[in-house]
Amino acid sequence: MTPRRQRMLAVGLALGGIAIAAVLTLRALDDNMMFFIDVSDVVAGEYPADRNFRVGGLVVDGSVEREPGSLELRFRVTDLRCELPVRYTGVLPDLFREGQGVVAHGRMAGEGEFVADTILAKHDENYMAPEVAESLAEHVTEQTAGLRQGSGECNPQ
């Protein structure tokens, strides 16, 4: 074996070892790598009870209720299976709207309500002109019909 081949082998083995180590580490950390928890998991009770966490989902169409004269609002988030009521007081990001993805940070209060201290809007990967979006709106309305009715099978556990 020439020295060059030896070095090639050493570099190859080292890279392979690091890749395997990284995969194992990331797999072990899988839950901690998640930026937010799905609505279904929260409804099923799979969330840390002793600390704040983030829950991510879509704002259910027609579910946003504002308290007149204050910044308090209530809405429901869904992952298209389960729904979770959220209460929040404060300023909302520009992209917050019904049907839009949001990530709420806070904790579960009693009665299965999530009390958020921060609301972040999650953008999707679609970019288009307003006119195109309008012509697509009908199609989208059909697609998100489930969001308005808050339907879908919710079977926690």
Added chain:
Amino acid sequence: MWKFVHKLASPPHFYHIAANLISWFAMPGLLLIGYGTYAGLFVAPPDYQQGDAFRIIYVHVPAAYLSMMAYMAMAISAGIGLIWRIKLAHAVAAAVAPLGAWFTFLALATGSIWGRPMWGTWWEWGDPRLTSELVLLFLYFGYMALRNAIDSTSKADRASAVLALVGAVNVPIIHFSVEWWSSLHQGPTLVRQGGPAMDTAMLYPLLAMILGFTFIFGALLLRRVRAEVLYRERRKRWVRDLILSGKGKR
């Protein structure tokens, strides 16, 4: 083919070839960025949700793409230098690092500026995409620091090459972070099944910017490698001849 590669890997030859190549990278790069800037600001329609704020994409995406491409270039050059003991490859790796760090910084800064109005936050700790990109910045910093900490060039080359190769594992993590885990960052728009999820009037300036940034990166890199080669070979005869002949000015 191999003869040409060997010739190119010789520092004096590279030094002269690179001088001619720089403008071949810089000119198309500037043209593409000029077109991309104009079309991105004035031709592309506003986004249906983000309005005009989406236009930061024309800097953010090329910068983020190059931050990862530069790292791959650095790691591959470092690997070639390590295995084949080619000095020029080490010089390339050393020259890439600051450029890559700047593109990473640019990607982080533009993302943060966009994130404040759109997401509602400058920065979110624990988000896999944001965190892994920040780790990339620290890998570049670590690489440069390690290189500067070792006086002997050949030892610095080898030690930093190992670091560059080890850190390469982070690049696929950045790329796939939004698919493997839940993240605030949206999924890929350009490289996805069913083609780019973007209007063509928005897409073409973006592709021009990505290509333009890449060309400019190439031009800057060639310039930096030339300087690096000149410094490393400062005691060699060809450098002395170059300076004495007065042609070193170009």
